[in-house]
Amino acid sequence: MKYVVAFVTTPGRAVSERLSKGLVEGRLAACVNRVPGIISRYRWKGKIETAREELLIIKSRKDRLSKLVRWVKAHHPYTVCEVITLPITGGNLDYLRWIDQSLR
Numbered sequence: 887m888k889y890v891v892a893f894v895t896t897p898g899r900a901v902s903e904r905l906s907k908g909l910v911e912g913r914l915a916a917c918v919n920r921v922p923g924i925i926s927r928y929r930w931k932g933k934i935e936t937a938r939e940e941l942l943i944i945k946s947r948k949d950r951l952s953k954l955v956r957w958v959k960a961h962h963p964y965t966v967c968e969v970i971t972l973p974i975t976g977g978n979l980d981y982l983r984w985i986d987q988s989l990r
Contacts (some may be wrong), residue, residue: 889974889982890951892944894958894967895926900939905961914954917942926988930968945974960974 892915896902899922921941928935935961946954955969974982 888947888949889977889985890946890948890971891974892942892946892951892954892969892971894942894944894962894969895924895939896942897937897963897973898940903941905958906942906944908961909954909957909982910988913989914950914957915944915946917945917987947985947989948973950989 890961894905896905899920902920902922906915906920909915909918921943924939924941926939928937928945942953952969959967959968
């Protein structure tokens, strides 16, 4: 597994824009998709919460993952921010090569 997709939720557009721009500019991500209008339900400090959020879908490589996670944690307003990843096990080889080129 060389490539990964990471998911990060944010409280809204301004944070999503700042994070996505910083990740791409810092070559920690080749591409970040912003998905507005999600509703999240979760348990926080013993209570069930519901929040309007945005979801960032981040394409990167495994060798950038620890830096990516540290960077998001340092720039995210949540106390415990979501950064979870899944392996990319296949796909368009031209796109995967593009990820490599974008992260150089």
